[in-house]
Amino acid sequence: xxxxxxxxxxxxxxxxxxxxxxxxxxxxxxxxxxxxxxxxxxxxxxxxxxxxxxxxxxxxxxxxxxxxxxxxxxxxxxxxxxxxxxxxxxxxxxxxxxxxxxxxxxxxxxxxxxxxxxxxxxxxxxxxxxxxxxxxxxxxxxxxxxxxxxxxxxxxxxxxxxxxxxxxxxxxxxxxxxxxxxxxxxxxxxxxxxxxxxxxxxxxxxxxxxxxxxxxxxxxxxxxxxxxxxxxxxxxxxxxxxxxxxxxxxxxxxxxxxxxxxxxxxxxxxxxxxxxxxxxxxxxxxxxxxxxxxxxxxxxxxxxxxxxxxxxxxxxxxxxxxxxxxxxxxxxxxxxxxxxxxxxxxxxxxxxxxxxxxxxxxxxxxxxxxxxxxxxxxxxxxxxxxxxxxxxxxxxxxxxxxxxxxxxxxxxxx
Amino acid sequence: xxxxxxxxxxxxxxxxxxxxxxxxxxxxxxxxxxxxxxxxxxxxxxxxxxxxxxxxxxxxxxxxxxxxxxxxxxxxxxxxxxxxxxxxxxxxxxxxxxxxxxxxxxxxxxxxxxxxxxxxxxxxxxxxxxxxxxxxxxxxxxxxxxxxxxxxxxxxxxxxxxxxxxxxxxxxxxxxxxxxxxxxxxxxxxxxxxxxxxxxxxxxxxxxxxxxxxxxxxxxxxxxxxxxxxxxxxxxxxxxxxxxxxxxxxxxxxxxxxxxxxxxxxxxxxxxxxxxxxxxxxxxxxxxxxxxxxxxxxxxxxxxxxxxxxxxxxxxxxxxxxxxxxxxxxxxxxxxxxxxxxxxxxxxxxxxxxxxxxxxxxxxxxxxxxxxxxxxxxxxxxxxxxxxxxxxxxxxxxxxxxxxxxxxxxxxxx
Numbered sequence: 001x002x003x004x005x006x007x008x009x010x011x012x013x014x015x016x017x018x019x020x021x022x023x024x025x026x027x028x029x030x031x032x033x034x035x036x037x038x039x040x041x042x043x044x045x046x047x048x049x050x051x052x053x054x055x056x057x058x059x060x061x062x063x064x065x066x067x068x069x070x071x072x073x074x075x076x077x078x079x080x081x082x083x084x085x086x087x088x089x090x091x092x093x094x095x096x097x098x099x100x101x102x103x104x105x106x107x108x109x110x111x112x113x114x115x116x117x118x119x120x121x122x123x124x125x126x127x128x129x130x131x132x133x134x135x136x137x138x139x140x141x142x143x144x145x146x147x148x149x150x151x152x153x154x155x156x157x158x159x160x161x162x163x164x165x166x167x168x169x170x171x172x173x174x175x176x177x178x179x180x181x182x183x184x185x186x187x188x189x190x191x192x193x194x195x196x197x198x199x200x201x202x203x204x205x206x207x208x209x210x211x212x213x214x215x216x217x218x219x220x221x222x223x224x225x226x227x228x229x230x231x232x233x234x235x236x237x238x239x240x241x242x243x244x245x246x247x248x249x250x251x252x253x254x255x256x257x258x259x260x261x262x263x264x265x266x267x268x269x270x271x272x273x274x275x276x277x278x279x280x281x282x283x284x285x286x287x288x289x290x291x292x293x294x295x296x297x298x299x300x301x302x303x304x305x306x307x308x309x310x311x312x313x314x315x316x317x318x319x320x321x322x323x324x325x326x327x328x329x330x331x332x333x334x335x336x337x338x339x340x341x342x343x344x345x346x347x348x349x350x351x352x353x354x355x356x357x358x359x360x361x362x363x364x365x366x367x368x369x370x371x372x373x374x375x376x377x378x379x380x381x382x383x384x385x386x387x388x389x390x391x392x393x394x395x396x397x398x399x400x401x402x403x404x405x406x407x408x409x410x411x412x413x414x
Numbered sequence: 415x416x417x418x419x420x421x422x423x424x425x426x427x428x429x430x431x432x433x434x435x436x437x438x439x440x441x442x443x444x445x446x447x448x449x450x451x452x453x454x455x456x457x458x459x460x461x462x463x464x465x466x467x468x469x470x471x472x473x474x475x476x477x478x479x480x481x482x483x484x485x486x487x488x489x490x491x492x493x494x495x496x497x498x499x500x501x502x503x504x505x506x507x508x509x510x511x512x513x514x515x516x517x518x519x520x521x522x523x524x525x526x527x528x529x530x531x532x533x534x535x536x537x538x539x540x541x542x543x544x545x546x547x548x549x550x551x552x553x554x555x556x557x558x559x560x561x562x563x564x565x566x567x568x569x570x571x572x573x574x575x576x577x578x579x580x581x582x583x584x585x586x587x588x589x590x591x592x593x594x595x596x597x598x599x600x601x602x603x604x605x606x607x608x609x610x611x612x613x614x615x616x617x618x619x620x621x622x623x624x625x626x627x628x629x630x631x632x633x634x635x636x637x638x639x640x641x642x643x644x645x646x647x648x649x650x651x652x653x654x655x656x657x658x659x660x661x662x663x664x665x666x667x668x669x670x671x672x673x674x675x676x677x678x679x680x681x682x683x684x685x686x687x688x689x690x691x692x693x694x695x696x697x698x699x700x701x702x703x704x705x706x707x708x709x710x711x712x713x714x715x716x717x718x719x720x721x722x723x724x725x726x727x728x729x730x731x732x733x734x735x736x737x738x739x740x741x742x743x744x745x746x747x748x749x750x751x752x753x754x755x756x757x758x759x760x761x762x763x764x765x766x767x768x769x770x771x772x773x774x775x776x777x778x779x780x781x782x783x784x785x786x787x788x789x790x791x792x793x794x795x796x797x798x799x800x801x802x803x804x805x806x807x808x809x810x811x812x813x814x815x816x817x818x819x820x821x822x823x824x825x826x827x828x
Contacts, residue, residue, distance in 0.1 A: 409451050
């Protein structure tokens with residue numbers, strides 16, 4: 001019997017997990033991604049802040065799937081999904097399918113203000129992280145060269161918009177970079193004079209955590225030299241400035257960690273309901289309404305699960321959805337009704353800086369050094385591939401004792 | 415007393431060694447480089463062939479010089495040197511000097527055929543290496559996608575021009591990538607069908623080694639699947655092809671390792687004799703004729719030393735010259751005549767592939783596994799900075815047993 005054709009779009013946590021779990025000769029899987037690698041997104045901020053190198057948080061999809069002989073990997077970019085004719089249109093290819101899994105993830109979102117994109121830097125891909133790393137390091141280089149004190153100040157004023165985990169982690173890492181790592185490396189400027197501003201529209205940082213952990217995070221960041229601005233929605237962003245209700249901040253470096261929206265490909269799905277962020281409103285089994293042969297998984301899904309929980313856009317949920325869909329597809333011939341997906345909350349954690357993190361799981365709230373050790377442990381375990389694990393561990397141990405960062409290299413000068 | 419101003423141009427082996435050796439409060443040193451890092455060039459081919467990541471062979475100059483309080487590092491690009499007014503003109507700054515050390519190194523040279531540059535890739539900077547890595551990995555991706563067998567063949571036909579150490583090392587690394595590393599990772603193409611051509615104009619590979627080692631290198635490369643073309647000067651390079659006296663090779667990937675010439679800044683030195691490659695014909699003490707306050711060091715020097723030896727463009731020579739000049743500057747007040755520089759040949763080595771290298775030192779010729787172990791040892795010792803040493807060692811051990819390469823990541827898609 002000819003195997004069923006399953007096309008999986010996206011090699012992130014959801015798509016890669018699904019492709020691996022479809023390890024059965026009854027199906028042939030084509031995994032499509034516009035990059036050639038799977039990215040361990042939770043550590044992207046460490047690449048952006050010059051702590052890790054790109055290759056330490058990425059693995060080639062082909063290498064991961066080398067032993068999965070029923071999986072073909074294709075590097076291409078999806079432009080359109082035609083549900084009626086069961087075809088995926090890409091820049092270079094067109095693929096038909098028996099089953100389709102849409103796991104294209106999310107991108108940086110600007111709440112309708114796309115004109116702000118030109119003046120800010122998002123953090124979703126390795127190229128984004130490399131760009132932030134280059135701009136941060138260049139800001140210090142330019143400040144060392146500048147003769148105008150006003151320009152120096154502007155260069156060393158860094159603004160991060162968004163008080164979620166990415167914003168908090170980025171603010172902590174940049175503060176440590178300026179206050180400790182670079183402290184002795186300049187002759188004309190004092191890197192510790194650099195200012196890191198963290199702007200959040202809502203009343204507290206890390207809103208998905210409990211209030212005491214949000215408060216701890218704020219106090220800890222402020223102790224590290226970060227200026228935290230709460231209840232402070234951004235009104236405008238332009239060339240060299242950020243405008244809030246409170247003030248106009250002069251800055252040449254604005255990192256946007258305030259919002260995400262689903263991949264724009266979801267807009268091409270005729271007749272499928274989307275939420276405001278472009279996320280697909282799926283059925284309880286993760287299939288698309290009216291299309292039991294098409295599933296969605298990961299950050300582009302909008303779902304309140306069978307237990308009444310709004311499923312968050314985090315990697316454990318993406319992994320679980322990928323597994324759920326693979327199981328549905330493989331069990332399909334022998335089953336009458338499909339089971340609904342239920343999110344299993346494994347807890348949340350976010351790191352603030354050296355020896356400081358927050359974690360919440362199964363009703364427990366942990367903060368400080370213990371939470372930081374838990375964070376280290378969990379992230380090392382989850383890193384795909386043995387080599388990366390050993391290498392990242394080595395770098396972290398080395399950085400811990402020397403306060404050095406190994407990835408302080410500026411590439412692509414222009 | 416006001417310290418003397420010493421300006422060192424270039425943070426390569428020569429310039430960095432000189433700046434570090436000028437560790438004396440009687441001088442203030444400004445080290446200028448257009449990059450923010452020192453690059454361990456001998457391992458650049460490993461970045462280009464996806465074995466190491468960029469950050470493993472580069473160190474920030476500021477971090478290396480953090481404790482050298484009399485050294486100011488400036489990231490800028492030299493455009494002109496005015497010997498008459500003792501000024502260095504850069505894109506952003508102008509610097510006056512009491513002593514000047516020119517150590518700007520070499521760039522890829524095309525023997526007057528600069529039109530070939532658009533169709534080939536050189537290997538002198540980290541950006542060059544990243545570009546080759548991206549193009550090599552993309553060639554396999556595109557071949558997997560291509561429907562036209564002729565195009566597939568063209569994509570998997572890789573040409574390296576130049577049979578010196580860089581060409582040999584690159585050819586061996588690419589052959590291993592195709593024959594072993596990628597072997598099981600594609601479904602439509604067979605990566606082992608990729609062809610690596612190594613073209614050399616002269617009668618043998620590695621001409622600076624003995625004839626028996628050249629012959630061993632050729633046989634070894636051929637055993638690894640490399641097609642070696644000797645006595646085969648390139649007539650033309652264009653879009654998608656390389657033309658030699660023998661044949662026209664269809665190829666989308668041409669790596670140029672055939673020649674280097676001095677940084678173009680040497681052309682701005684009024685009245686200073688240069689050789690054909692733009693190298694400065696220095697005095698025996700490494701100063702410029704008529705300008706005892708200006709020195710040159712490293713790959714842009716043309717010199718037959720006091721022992722009648724033509725000094726080669728290798729890193730030990732660059733390091734020795736940097737040390738020699740620093741000593742001359744610091745000893746100047748107490749000395750009557752300056753000693754001449756003499757090159758101390760520490761031997762040469764080149765690696766061909768796994769367990770195969772060649773080495774020559776103090777009259778001994780070593781090849782095969784023993785030479786490879788020597789190569790490993792020497793390169794690990796020389797890598798600047800403890801962390802890089804441990805990290806590179808770990809990667810090499812890991813790659814040795816798994817045949818995997820950790821840096822198979824494509825960045826900058828467009």
